[in-house]
Amino acid sequence: QKEVEQNSGPLSVPEGAIASLNCTYSDRVSQSFFWYRQYSGKSPELIMSIYSNGDKEDGRFTAQLNKASQYVSLLIRDSQPSDSATYLCAFRGILTGGGNKLTFGTGTQLKVEL
């Protein structure tokens, strides 16, 4: 089983709709969770981080974390064509030897259609 699972998509939503992106993870000791957005040919950029169970809202973006069920999701309200990108879920967990590492999912491609 992969450490992080994401539906590769593409996920198509009409402009103005809510886009829902989901991610499940297998590492029960994961501590921190992140959503990165990556435009084609560009590097990933952080859009949301979440560390405790529940919802976290930032503008049009809401991240939801459920550690018991081991999933994290990202909601994008009022989707815009500029939101069309690949969204990467990532988590950071503690290593037995100390330190931590960031593990990524394969990403979900989102297309917002006019």
Place this chain on the structure above:
Amino acid sequence: NAGVTQTPKFQVLKTGQSMTLQCAQDMNHNSMYWYRQDPGMGLRLIYYSASEGTTDKGEVPNGYNVSRLNKREFSLRLESAAPSQTSVYFCASHFGQLNTEAFFGQGTRLTVV
């Protein structure tokens, strides 16, 4: 403030050639990473350095070596390039605590022919 800088941006190698990808960050970050990104595979960790003086293997280390030259710089070396190493390579860094953001360089697009 440059953030994370990678060089070169593009490179074409012949099979068997060697090269070093350079990465430098000016944010005083402790941890640095090298990832490769292939279509449909997401970002896969090659090597990481939790702090200056330490390096560890990630998910796909075969065919690569790294050097944490100092706190700022983390290089990735391909000793004998193979077509399977054709990919986009990203360097990233962060402070090292669990709840800190990782910043990425602009990427190096490597083609091995």
